[in-house]
Amino acid sequence: MMRAGPSQEEIRRHNLGVLLRHVHLGGPTSRAELTTRMGLNRSTIMALTADLTAAGLVREELPRETGRVGRPSLVVRPESARVYVLAFDIGVDRLVAARVGLGGVVLDRHEATREREDFDLDHVAGAVVAFTRRMLARTRPDTLCVGVGVAIAGGVRSSDGVVRYSPNMGAVDVPLGAELKERLGLGVPVAVGNDANLGALAEQARGVAVGCRDLIYLHGDVGIGGGVIAGGQLLGGHGGYGGEIGHMVVNTGGRPCGCGSRGCLEAEVGERALLEAAGRFSAQAGRDAVRAVVGAADRGDVLAQQALNRVGDWLGLGVANLVNVFNPEVVIFGGILREIYLGSAAQVRSRIAVDVLRASRESLRLRTPALGDDTILVGAAELAFAQVLADPLDALARVGA
């Protein structure tokens, strides 16, 4: 905060990242458009584009059609087929893997179901390595992996990728980042992040909250996770464990929670709460069982409707608290909370109407993810791209390109 201004070289590197971010998030963009958006002159944009082209990160081409008279402005396009990251979403029930090209193009995607059992690092790392081999076998020789991003439903120490806790996966202090870096042996950075945090970043970058600076992404898996972007910045907290919305107590003395407390949002709104209230709980239930309850309620099943109303009421209370605290523009319901919210929107809205101060209610929007079931996966890919976008040339040098 108290530092002096940047040097010319720092500014150039920053600008390379800004330009690359424009085409990564916005797709092919004309030089003229980049000149306008970045507030730089044409020759600077030309020099920056030349550097990124030489590095193999973008290429320039004539636009297909311009409809205008005169020399058309060249279009700058990310090298999506050449430069990519590997992204993994390690959930309680499933493992999703993808190869994602610069620009956010999913080039390859695999999914496997997981057993609900205590976290076994060797087993998880083995599955990640197997998916990676399969994906790399399909790549052309001139392609370049620039990073790996991993999302997991737990609290992650960002400095070294240690999963500090994950009550629903039975993980405590698991060195996931280091293990994957060694076993993958790709010589690229491996970044690990909390799934809901990455979901928030993904929906802001490419989803329903593009342009929003204040948003909350709530993710329901077995537990409830939260990712908060406040003032344009992901809420991390002092140690990086911020956003544990699932362990906000909404019902003092309520249902026991996996964290050891009672009445947490997760205990009142999570998968188990809904299934038990609907008389349908079994330990291996999962996402389809939740969908079945919502479907049954929709078809008039009274027990399912009551269960959904009850859960929706607690969900509404939790969201109301968060809206009073954060005054967000958008709240997004992802994972199984998508179905639960859609099935209980009346309860959620009614709680918000009663419990939220008017000024914070005025501009609030409630939404479901635009990226669907891939929100977390896209977030993991963006985590991997983050270093490249921060300083493209430095990132390439570090992966030996």
Add this chain to the structure above:
Amino acid sequence: MMRAGPSQEEIRRHNLGVLLRHVHLGGPTSRAELTTRMGLNRSTIMALTADLTAAGLVREELPRETGRVGRPSLVVRPESARVYVLAFDIGVDRLVAARVGLGGVVLDRHEATREREDFDLDHVAGAVVAFTRRMLARTRPDTLCVGVGVAIAGGVRSSDGVVRYSPNMGAVDVPLGAELKERLGLGVPVAVGNDANLGALAEQARGVAVGCRDLIYLHGDVGIGGGVIAGGQLLGGHGGYGGEIGHMVVNTGGRPCGCGSRGCLEAEVGERALLEAAGRFSAQAGRDAVRAVVGAADRGDVLAQQALNRVGDWLGLGVANLVNVFNPEVVIFGGILREIYLGSAAQVRSRIAVDVLRASRESLRLRTPALGDDTILVGAAELAFAQVLADPLDALARVGA
């Protein structure tokens, strides 16, 4: 976020602000020290200091004693006696006014009690103008007022200083900023902010949380306000109404709250909750009545102890929720919450032990304000100084200096 880098002139102006901020917050600082801290070379520091000296914001002098051999480095000192702001803390029970010199020196301070009645803009503005006249009558002719900062217990639209709501002061959509700017007629900016937000900034700038990037300041007046700094940045939210921690529901179906809901933190922990539980409520009670309950509990009064335990338990629950959500380094209890926290620390800590995830509990500190009863007032002064520190020369030009 997507903008290009700054120009040389922008960097110079930024650096002038950074240097001024150093001496404003850190006090007299040698040129050598500024060179080290700002990472700039000596000639740049000399040029920046010369500009600020010419503008009358700092002066350079020989240090009193160095104890070293050789030519001593000149000390840069803020012109505290010359450049000042006016700061006002408009609370439910009292109005505090101060003239505060650059560097944070309180040069003059006045306080008046207020009646608890619906907010009367004419009356409040009149009191502010009267205090201002009294303070200006005592200033020397060569002094310069560079801004006015006002703190109020309510939700404030920062763009124009309209108090959108203040349930405990009976204010709705009151154009406080514009009214004060016109009636004061000083030709300087008048900034209005939420009291707890300004308290958070004050304790971070000059109080118990210097150097902290993640902190929560809880302020108890009649109601409970909250100011959150997350990742070094004040939590504002989409419209600027973030941090309404007092209206987080901790006890569903609990005590009615002035906001229209039930069981809000403010309803369970505020002045009225404590005094009613202790059998001591009266409408004009105030801060001394709260202190009396805490004192009685300390002397063994069972009813007072029970009241404090009850309130402390809800306070602990509210803080636990906030710690799970924000993972702060410090939580600060200000206003009447200072006394309530000190009288119920065991309950608060016990709730945190049960309800907060271990990773977020490890590094948490609970504290009372270092600035005592003046936390909010200091925050209002810092709000007024903020524009000057952002761009000193531009700010001076705008006040016609």
